[in-house]
Every structure is written in structure tokens, then in C-alpha cells.
Amino acid sequence: MISIQKIVFLGILSLSILGSSCQDSEKVDFSTQIKPILNNKCITCHGGVKKNGGFSLLFEEEAMAITESGQPAIIRGDAANSEFIKRLHEDDLELRMPYEKAKLSDEEIDLLTRWIDQGAEWGEHWAYSLPEKVEVPSITSAASFAPEIASDFIKNDIDSFVLARLNEKGLAPNPAAEKNIIARRLALDITGLPPSEELLQKFQEDNISYETLVDQLIAQKNYGEKWATWWLDLARYADSKGYEKDIARSIWRYRDWVIDAFNKDLPYDQFTKEQLAGDLLPEPSTDQLIATAFHRNTMNNDEGGTDDEEYRIAAVIDRTNTTFEVWQSTTIGCVQCHSHPYDPFKHEEYYKLMAFFNTSQDEDTPDEGPILKFYNKTQQQEVDKVLQWVNTYGDKKEQKYYKDFLQFTEPVYKAHFFKEFDNSVYDDHASVVFWDDGNLIIEEAYTNKASFVYLNYRSHYNGTKMTIREKDANGPILAQFTINKEKNRTTSQFPLKNIEKKTNIYIETQNDAVAPEVNILNVYWVGFIPDMPGKNQTGWSEVNSAFIKSLNADTETLPILAENPEYMKRTTQLFDRGSWLTKTDTVEPGTPESLNAWNQDWSQDRLGLANWIVDKKNPLTARTLVNRVWHQIYGRGIVSTIEDIGSQSDPPSHPALLDWLALRFMNEHNWSTKALIKEIVMSGTYRQSSKSTPEMYRIDPENELYARGPRIRLGAEQIRDQALAVSGLLSDKMYGPGVMPPQPAGVWQTVYNGADWVESKGEDRYRRGIYTYLKRTSPYPSFLTFDAGSREVCMIRRTPTNTPLQALVTLNDPVYLEASHQLAKKTQVANNVDESITQSYERATFKEITPARLDALKELYQTSLSEFKQNEEASKLFLPFEKQPTPELGALTVVANAIMNLDEFLTKT
């Protein structure tokens, strides 16, 4: 890779200096020389969106095809007769291409001409194929720096790649960072928190090696919390449903699953499969079902008047787009309306991908079904009774059916399936309202030959007679029963005449005691569950009661993915220009041709898709992951456009390193994220000092050459976590529902639901940021100020900013004042101001204080002290948490707050 790059580099350089005349014999490279010209100059009008003149340069077969003129625009081997080239030279501005734009440069025309004369070979972009092996470069004596610099620097193979490029640029790496600095950097990168005093001391006193430090940090539970914070941005995890109403959603068990998955180092291929298709794995565990909530983090629209189907499709589209953004660094969203403007993905391929996600059971209903139920102990005993029975007397199919139904109450016919309403109406809240003499139809329903129908409903009156008929109002009666008043949503079982075939089901209600047009009954769903086996065995009716009892158990829940049964499967059709209202051809699930091939052994469902994504031949999965982990650590990806690895992305700073890391991650680390992170932080590249000079910033402002260590502002959660940690306030409690630490009043604008920000009590006020309740329309404000997102859609990158509003947070937010107060209290040394300040500073920054800094902080201390002494009341007001506020403690708190506002505190150095 390195050598190829050098040749290309030289090629461009010499071109620009010498012109093109003496280059005729050199082979033109499509990917590096031709594709960029086509992308920048031609493809807007001749690509995925527009195909002016019937000519497109997006795919090879299109570029070589016959255009509207009746001739191909490109004739291989004959540039002189290719219309494509002729048009570049045209004098008539109406005919010259690019149309109404500046003429291409002589160099560009020359390159295109030679490319066609050489046969117009279509190359593949580097992103769409992965090499089998990458050699680690050997560092030759040509280095522009002393050999001992190289030998001190190189700690593992990563460094050889980095050094090779530094060498090329004539730059030398920085020396290693001091121990306290690297320990803080490492702990923040691995655990999101500063290191514990104990661990730091062991490392500083050489009781443990750097590698042991790495291992110990990576083994901490905090590791999972730190890296889950990153993943939850990708998973668009939030505690509310989004859109206008933005009602609460109980999905925190998914957040806890991610934390655990990182902590137990679930291999990334398995991590992927469980999230995309845990429900389709053989005998899925509860954890594997929880994992599928990844794609239930899509928004759910409860607003009145919105079409459930429209927002179901919006969710399916989001799942398709997010899957590609998260695993493939590809913005597939554009392909919804037309072929990709730059990348080799075709319009219908989008819908083939969408077809994988279009068959799940969720339907944008307010109850968010399918929801996984979490039974308590007593409830579980009833459930187990049923499952044991079915396992004894039923076949495999019945066992699965009952297990699924008890876990997530699917499949059922939900209210929005119902049609032909008469004295009945779909009420927008996932139920159908019946009046007296109300009736409706469930189209093409399959009753599973069941002897019972299950009804989920609320009933406002006694004595409602319900009749269920086959086909229509005149069809044979299948069931007839009376429904009495039920205030809460209830599931009941009623006898049904069993039938074989799929048929329309007609349902009518009658209650003469109630006036017309009065709501007598809300029906949420109708279910036909295959009969419970063992009907002739003693004990059946007891188990049957346990079953009904379990269906009505009030449990905690979590939205999950589950597939529709065959008889309820949806087909997927192309949308014309991306509009769901105009559907055209039907498509089958499939993956884009330009990527790795489909293996016929895979099932044509989400599990197959997951297998395809983690197939070692997929060129984007491992690269995407290593690039983003690298970005987390260095603040810049090897491909800096971490959202996009494709023909419009920035070229990698170290192409061979990217591929080497990706291959090693799959083949040698066996998809272990911990091993990958360890390898990166073990490198000499990582362990460098981040000290620098203005000149170095001029040469390499983004640090893409790695002649210095990373220096990045901490993330939103980290800034708060760190303040709580150094002040000793941080709670180490893990898991559970989102917590509500103090935030300013009036931040939540709750228009439609009574939800309130109820300030958490006790240690829940001091939990890590990952546990802070996230309401999409109103996230925790200080996190937002520090660039966290609202998690409505997948967020690949948080763009770090530097604004006065951030200063206001760390200076004035009561959270930081409380932390400052605690830090001051912890480090106060009686009658020794110097020592108090020094300890406070060192505890927060992990650095020895310089005399200049001590002076600056002492001056602040004296100013504060005299103010508080003059006005004793002020120190009381300033320290609302303190029982015995003194001017001295007030002054130390001001100093501690100043320390928490230092650049070195807010930054990983």
C-alpha cells in the first residue's frame, strides 16, 4: 500500500510541475485519478440523481452504455472518437461540458483522454474491497531523526505505520508523556474517569507496568459505561419516544445490556448479530431479545391524527439507514429516492435492504408492542407452570408459540388492522371504539385452528354481546359471548369454533341498554392462539387459568424486535422518489452488489443480514469499527470522515494502518474490542506527550501525522463525571431506570403529558452521566451545551465546540458548585492555604502545581476571603449544602471551582 501511494503522490507532483506531455506511457489509475474528476465535475448531472442525455458515470455499465444520442459516450481505446472527450474540447458553450461551468484543466482532460485510450478500465474504489494481508512497514535508515528516537518510540506495530509517514514528512515524534499525564489520559480513554489514587500511585512507583495499568483499567466496570456512552449515540438510545408528544419509554435494560456487552467483551460479530437479529437466533435468551431493542430506539409517533403506517415505515427507514451508518460508514439514506449520487448503490438496492427490516411486528402503536415482559417471581411461577405443561405435551412449534406469546404477546391482530367500520372507529390510540350495533372486519385473518379467541379490551358497561362471524354479517357464527365492565385493559379468552382457512372475520357488538353513539368498548387486539396441548390431561384447566393470569400480569416491559409469522408477512415495494404513498415494484431482501457476496446458507432475514455484515469479506464493517474506536481515542479517524468511508470520504491518513487494524481485529483479535483498544493504547503513538509548538500546529493542525499525543476536550458526560469523581461525590451504582439530577426549572416543556423532571434523591443525584434520563425534545441541558445530542437519530460524531455557554455551565451550574465545595472540603488543610490549594489542584488535574499557578490561585483565594469576610452572609448563600459555612471554605470553594474551569481539567492532555 505504502509504495503504491508513493507512486501516486509522485505522479501528481510531477504532473503539476512538468505538465503531461512526457507521461503518455504511464498507466492512469481509475480510483485515484479519474474517479475524483468524475465525482467533482461530472456526476451532479450524470450520476445517481440526474442522468442528463441518458448518460451516467456512476456505474461502469452505465458509463459505457448507449446514450440518448444512440451512441455510447465512451469508446474504449478511442478517446478521439468518444463524445465524452469531444465535449470537453467543444468551443460552443451550449455543447461544452461541464455545462455552464469552467472548462476542465488541460491536465484533467489529458488524464481522461489517456484513461479512455488505455481502455477506460473501471477500477473499484479502495473502500469496497479489503486486502487479504498488509505488511507492516520496516523503518529504514532514511529516517530524518536519530535512530534512538525510533527505538524509544516504537512500542508495537501501529508505530511502524505512523513512523513511516512521519519519516516521509521529515518529522520526528514527541517523547513519551510523563507518567501522571499518561495515566490520566489512559484512564479517561478507557473508563471515562480519572484514575483512582491507589492505581496511580502503584503505577508512579513502578509497582505495576504500563501494560498492567491498561489491563486493570480495562477490567473495571467503568470501562463498559464509558464505551457504552459512545455506542448509545449510534444506537440513538433515549428514555422517551420522540416526536411531538415525546412520552416516556422504558428501554433502559438495553442501555444496561450494552454496558455489560462491553464489560464482558462480547465479540463484535456477536454483538452485531444480537442487536440486529437476537430474536432470530436459535432459542434466544432474554439478553439476546433485549439486545434487539437497538432498533426499537427508533422514534414512535403518538401524536393524534398521524398514520401508524407512515411512522412504522419511518422507523423501518431509520433502521435501514442507521444499520448502514453504524456498521458500514455509508449514508444509504440518499438511495431512498434515487441511486446514490456518488457511491455504487442502486435505487432498488435500498428497498432490498429495507425489506430485511420491513417484516418486524412493531407498528408505531402507543404501547410499542412487541414488548418483552419481565415477570416478578410470583408471576414467573405461573408462567413456568404453563411452559412446563406445553413442553411436556406440546410439539416444538407449540412450545415456541407459547414461549413467545408469554414473553411478548405476539402475533395478534391489532386494532389498526381492522377495516370497514360501522358504528365503530379507530380512535388513534391503538384501539377501536365500539358503539351499540357496531361492527367491523379483520381482513384475511388466520385463526390457527384455535378453539379460543383472545380479546384485549377495556369495557365501560356490563352485558355487551359480541358476535364473531366468518366472512361477513351473514356468515356462520364462530363465537358469541358477553363482555362485562372492565376498567383496566384486560385479556380474556372466549370459546371459538375452529376453522381451517384464512378468512375475513366479522365482529359485531350489541348493548341495547346503552344509548347510540356511546363508547361501550375499546378493543386493542384480537388473538388466535393455537390450542394449548394436553387438553385431555388432568390439570389442563388449571394451567389454562395460569396462562390467562400470566397474560394479564402487570409487568415491566421493554420494546423488542420480533418477526411476523408467515401469514402476516409484509411485502416490500419500491417507493417512487422516496414517497411511501407511491409504491411500485415488489422486492426481496438483498444486499448491495458492490459489497461482499451473499452466502446462500444465510437465511433471507435480519440474521442473514447480520451474518453478511460480519462476514470477513465485508470491506466496511471492521474498518468502520477500528476507525471509530481510533477516533474516540485520538479525536480524529484514520479516515477523518468517520461518517463516510466511500468515494466521497477523505482519503485515509494511514491507509495501510487502517487495513492492518481491520484485518487484525477480525483475524487475530477475533473481534475483541478490548484487544483492539488495548493495542491502540499500548502504542508509542498513543503514549507520546501532547506538548507542542505553534509551528507544529501550523504544519499539522489536526494531528493527522501523530507527531504528538492526542489533546481533546472531554465529552459532555465525562466533564460532569470527572467533577463528581475528583470531589468524591460520584456514585458507583450501576444500571436501572434513568435518573434526574438537578437541572434548572422550566427546562422541560411538557405540552401534552404530565411528565415532570422529579429531582432524584440520595446517590441517584451523583450517578454517571450515562444514567441521566434523556428526553429527546429536552435533553439534560448542560450535556447539550457540551455537544451531546438529542438522540433522535443515529449520531456518529459529536463535534467538539468551545463556547461561552460552556463556561457558564462549569462556573454557575449548581452541580459544579456542589462538586467544587466538596473538593475544597476534602482538600482543606487547617491553617495552610498553600497546601489546601495545592492538594485541590493536584487532586483535580493529576499534575504538580507550578509556582505561577499557585500564585494565581492564592490571589483568587485572598480576594474571595476578604469578600466573604466582609460579608459573612455571602459565604452562607454560596455554600447552601454546608452546615458550617466559613469564609475560608467559601474562598477555597471559589478556588476549586476555578480549577474545574481550567483548560487542563476540561481536556484530555
Added chain:
Amino acid sequence: MKDIVEKLIQEKLAREVQAKTRRHFIKSCAQGMGGLALSSIFMGCDPLNTPPKKTAMAFSERDLNPLATLAPPLAPKVKSVIYLHMAGAPSQLEMFDYKPELHKYDGQDCPQSLLEGKKFAFIKGTPKLMGPQADFKQEGESGNWVSNFMPHFKNVVDDVAFLKAVHTDQFNHGPAQLFMHTGSARLGRPSIGAWATYGLGSENQNLPGFVVLTSGGNTPDAGKSVWGSGFLPSVYQGVQCRSKGDPVLYIEDPDGITRDLKKSTIDAINKINKEEYAKYADPEILARINQYEMAYRMQIAVPEVMNINSEPKYIQQMYGVEPGKESFANNCLLARKLVEDGVRFVQLFDWGWDTHGNIREGSIDMGLRNKCREIDRPITALIMDLKQRGLLDDTLIVWGGEFGRTPMQENRGNTKMAYKGRDHHGDAFTMWMAGGGIKKGASHGKTDDIGFSGIEGQVSVHDVHATILHLLGFNHEEFTHEFQGRNFRLTDVEGDIIKEILA
């Protein structure tokens, strides 16, 4: 601006030279390392290409203070912009675009020829046309049409210039709002206000350069991206100020802390940060030093400017403000105060204009009338107030939604709706501008007899943007920012200045 361009050219040249002579460069620089003073940070020490001192200082100033005032490259007509966005899309057919012919067709099927190849958000099958639900009169000397939904507006009708045939290719709120404010229907581009503050900085270093005020109980559908900075540095993004609670979160000092003590705190922080810079040379440290100074000044300036109680009673009455509440009227008065204090771009979003006819509030006959009542008086007052202070000549006011509404009554899901409503319609709708450089009383563009399509003077969203930038002193084709190897501009590859409405 010139300085930025100059800087970019210098940077580019420097990079090219360095590519050849990097080793030499490093060597000669190495001697100068250590003991660097703040003022010399961006003075190159490349002996082959030492930029002139002036350029270096301009770069340095911008980097220390990204909101430092810059002069636009061309003569500007206005200094500030107040953009009034009616989120949800107001109906032009009940406000400014009078279509008497549409009355005649009321209740008749929409001609198939209009529906062919068209897409609507909710309309299905063949909808019926619906006549104007408001009465219209020609007002002022200009004789421009204004409906009875806007009774006060006639007093300023001669100050504004109408665009009657604006079109957009987006017909859903989120994407259309993004398009209207960033020039692209997809996330990630800077908003107009971000471009303006990026190009011009702010006239007042104690206030954010770009302020956002919302009313109507909701923020826009497209979320905060409509005032985002996209790929520009985030310091140029809009700062949302609240008319309830702290105007900006955490702007108040903690109890017991005096302003003097806060000043001492920030001085100590910055002193140490300067020492840190000497070691790490990270320009982010310099930016942080500056942000802390600005934060201190903002703490005084923001509460002052956001306090409408300090305005005289007659001014409050003129706008119809309700102190302590979140209202469009309050925001109009705040907008005047903000531009008066030198804020570059004030963006108002008023939510609740989506009149489909599915609910009462969202109906053309009732909901829209109420929304118009909420804006009519404040907008009229805003124009008059700016005028009486001599500020209107330095300010541009832009009014509009993200698209318009159909001449057809909505028939969502092919059913009859509970109330009278109109669907989303991007083919032709009305916007207006007023202020410096605008031809008073003009009306540009015309729609057909029923207001479905523009038939003359059609202008695009890009044209509107080109015109705003022109008035601020930019050639929209040359005002670019390089991102991921490509030069981006607000108007993408389109946009013509709408000369017909310029004075």
C-alpha cells in the same frame, strides 16, 4: 472577509512551499522555539514565506475572538437580519395572495391536469378546490392585497416587498425548514444566521452574534439544526434565548458571588490557561481564554437586553407583549432590542401554522385566524418601531414559512376532514422582505388564477438566500467555506439575486 480570503491564499501558498521545504522549515523554526509570546502565535517563521504582519494579526484576532467584526467584501445595505419564520407553513391564500377566481371553483373537483405527477403530503385521489376563507382589500399607496386576518398590517404594507411566487422542492416540514434555513434539505449545512455571523462577526462582543427566539409552545419540526452551524465552527450557531426563567441557562452568578469576584475568578483561570498554552500551543486554549471573557460580559449584557419590562408602557402596548410569558409579541420586541444592540442575526420561530383541518387549532377558518392575530400586531409594531428609531434602513426583515398551502381542501386518506384545511404545497407561496435596500411597496411574482403555480417572477429558496447575502454585502457565489475537499456555499450551485425587490 478580504482578510479571510487573503489568509486562505497565504495558508495555501505556505502549505505548498512547506511541502517542498518541510525539513528546512523545521530546522529554521526550531531555533525560534520556546519563549513564545501570545501575540506571535500565528506569525509564521517560514523564512521562504513570512506572511505580511497585517494578515497574521487578522488571523490571530479571529482565532482569539471568532466573533470579531469583519467588513463584508461588498457595500452592505443592512447590518442585521430579523428572520420571522412561521413554522408549519402559513396559508398564502388567506393572507396575501388573493385569488378571487378560486371562490368560483369552491367545492369543485381539482382538475386532473394539476394533479398529474404531483405529490402531496396527505391529499389523496381527487380533492376539491376551496375558495379563500378570508376577505381581501387593497391597502396603502402600493395597493397590495392584505386579508382581514391581518388588520394592522395595512399600516406597514407600503414598507414591504412581496414575493408571490416562491417555490421549494420539499413538502415535509423538517426537510423544508432545513432547506429554507440552510439551503439543503439534509442535515449538516450551516444556517443563514451562521453564515452571516461567520462572515461578519458580531457588532456587540457581549452578546451572541446569532440569537434564536421561539414561540408557539414548540421548537421547529426540524429541531435545532435549523439554527445550527453545520460544518462551520459551532461558535456561529444560533443561541436560543428564553423569555421565561434565565434568558440563557446558567447566566446568573451563584448566590453570594459578586461580579468582582467572578471577574477575579475568570482572571485566575485565564492566567493559568495562558501558561498552559505556552506548553501545549493548542489554539483551543486561546479560544477558551476568549470564551471565558465573553461569558463574563454576556452575564451582564444578556439579562439586560432580554428584559422587556424596562421598555416604556406605550412600546409594550404597541407590540402587545405579555411580560413573563413566551410569546411572539415578546420576541418581536426582543428582536428590536437585540438588533439595536448590534446582534447580527435574530431568528424567530413561531410554531403552530400547520393548518390541515384535522383539528380546530389547525384549521384554515379558525386556527389560522388566531395565529394571524398573534403576529399581526407585533409585526406591524416591529416595522414601525424600527422605522421610528431609524433602524429599519440597517435591518432586513424576512417573513415566510417553509412552504405554502394548496388551493385544494385537504382530504386526508381520501376522507372528509373535520375542519377546513389545506395541505402542504411548495410550488408557489408568499414571502416578504422589508428594510434596508428593499423596494418599498413592491410585489414581485404572480400565481395562476387559483394560486397553484407561479406564472411569472418565480423565485427559489436559493434566490431568497442570494438576496439576503447580497443585502449583507456578499456575493453569494464567492462566499464559501471549504469542507471535506469541497467549497460549500449557502446557495449550493444555484441562486440569483431578486433584483425586482431591491431599491
